[in-house]
Structures are given as C-alpha cells and as structure tokens.
Amino acid sequence: MTDQAKEKETRESILRAAREVFVEKGLNGARMQEIANRAGINKALLHYYFNNKETLFDFVFKEAFSQFWPRINEELLRDVPFRSVVKAVVHGYMTMLRERPYLPNFILNELHTNPDRLERLMKEAGFHPEVLIAKIQQEIEHGTCRAFDPREIIINVISLSMFPFAARPLMQRVWFGNDPEQYEQFINRRAETLVQFLDSALFFNAQQNPEGL
C-alpha cells in the first residue's frame, strides 16, 4: 500500500472511531485512549494526526453540523410549489437521519456547551432562509398555504423530523418495549405520515396528494 493511501486509511479509521465515541459519550465523556483503541492505534499516533481533543472533536462536529439544516436550494431554484418542497425536505431529512440517527442528539448535546464553536460553524455551514421564507410568504399571500409565521413553519418541519430521533431511547421504551426493530419500522412509516400531517397542517385542500414529485 502506498504512503498516502495508508495515511488516509488511518485517518478515516480515527474519524470513524472518534465519531462513535463522541456520539456515545459526548465531548467530555469521550476518552482519547478509547478512540485510539477503537481505531486500532496508539494514543500518541492519535495526537500525531489530530493535535488535540478539541481539534478532533471540531472536525467530527463540523461534519455532522453541516447536515443539520435542510438542503433545499435545488428544489427552490426550480419553480415547484412549497407543498412539494415540504415533501422533499421531509423525505430528505428522514433518509439522512436513518443513516445518521445519532446526529440530532449529537448536535443538540454540544449546542449550548460551547457557544463560540457554534458561532463559527454557523457561518461556515451557512443556512440562508431568506429565499425559503420569501416562497412561503408568497404562497400565504396567494392563499395556498395557511398563514403561519414562516420561521415557525420551518422550525416545525425540523422539529417533527429530528425530535423522534433525539428522543429515541425514551420513545422506543414507551411504545415498543425497547425493541429496536419495531422502532425502525415506526420511523419508516413516519416518513409518509409526517408529510400527510404537515399537509393537513399547512395547506387548505389537504386531502389529495400534491401534484409534483
């Protein structure tokens, strides 16, 4: 194996291990030793790749944080109705979260512990809601969408998508006797019903399906 390939491989295994441990234990609970162990390397080598804990955490957190806001630019550029945007966003969130179920908890966890990091990352992984808000307002004026504060609509969509993942340990126990499989099925069904729920909440003629998508 070449040098570069090996380097990259080690780096990846470190990041994978770091993600695991940070997600499980949080920044403060995570131990560099454990990350090294899971990556199958020495602790000194860990510091060789990432100078210190903060650097490593920052890298992992940044990666996760970049996925927090809905990705909608493409949909918005095309002239689809807001209703289809909602559907696309929800489905996008749900598939993303099925792959990264740890993400909401991870982000909410370290959200208020280090405001400076947040400030910095907010600028880097920018979310520009102006276009989206304008579209919502436009549909409200046009009478298609119910008249809620657009910011609340956006927060509601994010809340409904993320919270069930963040509160999974609780929900899984209450509703499904702590059976992971049943909860996954529940989440799978939810991808559909959530769109219906938001449809009823936001749009006037909520019985039939939206045309696009």
Added chain:
Amino acid sequence: MTDQAKEKETRESILRAAREVFVEKGLNGARMQEIANRAGINKALLHYYFNNKETLFDFVFKEAFSQFWPRINEELLRDVPFRSVVKAVVHGYMTMLRERPYLPNFILNELHTNPDRLERLMKEAGFHPEVLIAKIQQEIEHGTCRAFDPREIIINVISLSMFPFAARPLMQRVWFGNDPEQYEQFINRRAETLVQFLDSALFFNAQQNPEGL
C-alpha cells in the same frame, strides 16, 4: 436559624447549583468543585450532603425527568374533547418550559449515555398513554380527528413543544441575531400558533376555535 432550616437551605443551594452546572456542562463536564463554589460551600460539605456525583446527578435528573411527559390525567378524566386536551397540553408544556427552558436539552443529553438510569426512572415517573391513545382512537373512529397513528400524534405534540427549546441556541442565532429577548417573544407567540397548527393538522373543521377551555 434552626438546624433543620439551615440544613434545608444548604441542600437547596446545592441542588440549585448542581442543576445549573449539570445543565451547562452535562454529567461528565460538570465539576464537583464548581458546584460547591456556586453553592457557596466546601467540596467536602458537598459530599457530606450527597455521597457522590452520581447520587447528586440522579437527584437533579429525576426531578427534571418527572416533567417530561405531558400531565393530562385531570383533563382526561373529565369528558372534554381531544381537541381541548391538545390545547391544554400544549399550553401546559409551554408554561412549564418557559420556567425550565433547560429541561429538553438536559434530558435529551443524558438520555443515551446511561440506559440503566433511564430504565429505572421510566418506571418511577410513569407515563401511562393507554387512556390517551384510547381517546384519540375513539375520536378518529367518530370522524372528528384525522386518522393518524395516535403514537405519532403524541410524539408530534411533544416534538413541536420541546424542540424549539432544545435547539434554542441555533434558532436564536439564525432568526433573531442571537437576541434572547426576541426569542422569548417568539416563544410566547408560539404558544398560540402551535395550537392553531395542531388544530389544522389534526381536526377537520379547523378554522374556528374549539368550544371548551
């Protein structure tokens, strides 16, 4: 001052300090020394009142956790329509969360770090959704409420109530230039609009207000 009064006062100041520090830093990030400092006492005295960190954390967490599930028994016993129950629950949540804005984050934080504690607390601070589910199902059959899985309805109500508090640092920065006052106003307005939102989502004749309450 009598012994008992003083003891109680010290104990309360410890708990107040512990709540602060645990909420800010999490279980692992919290330092017994800092808790002692904020309580204005010695670290040894802290261990005199609470044997160890776990005991203290358990106490604080348990107190918070007991408020997680909606309190609805009284409303349900009276024969009010589900629509009014939703309204009452949302308002109950919002006033509770205005007093304890740290609660969602705090609970979601330590949710998946210690499953055993969760298991124990779930039994103590019991939530018995059977009655509520039955009521929802009944209204669905009666044609008043849209046909969603009752469990999803409950999760949605909790999500919409709690998430904006859990994600406050983010939301406050994105929408309100990190001005706490503006966010509080936003939350205050939300108490009303959230009821409307759920009304549209769940019930068929969603324009006018529900009769009860």
Added chain:
DNA sequence: TGTAATTTTGACCAGTTGGTTAAATCAAGT
C-alpha cells in the same frame, strides 16, 4: 454551662486524563 450531635472546613490522596518526547520502525527513492 456543659456536652453530645451535627455541620463545616482545610489538607490530602489515589486514580485518571490529555498530552509530550525520544527513540524505533517502515516505506520509497536513489
């Protein structure tokens, strides 16, 4: 006032943690 019980304190400790260092190993080019 005297005394037993409780509350508070400062000093201390053993274990852990993030991080360092100097030396050893390895890969690749010449």
Added chain:
DNA sequence: ACTTGATTTAACCAACTGGTCAAAATTACA
C-alpha cells in the same frame, strides 16, 4: 545499501478529579 521522511510505539508527566478524613466550629439540648 543508504538516506530521508513519514509513521508508530512505549514510557512518561503535570494537572485535574472525585472522594476521604480528622479536626474545628456550630448548634441543640439537658
């Protein structure tokens, strides 16, 4: 084979952390 540079390791350390303990201060009460 030799040099050069990157990678890996074991041993180590200073700082910190939760927790202890014996003694001092305070309080309750006879």
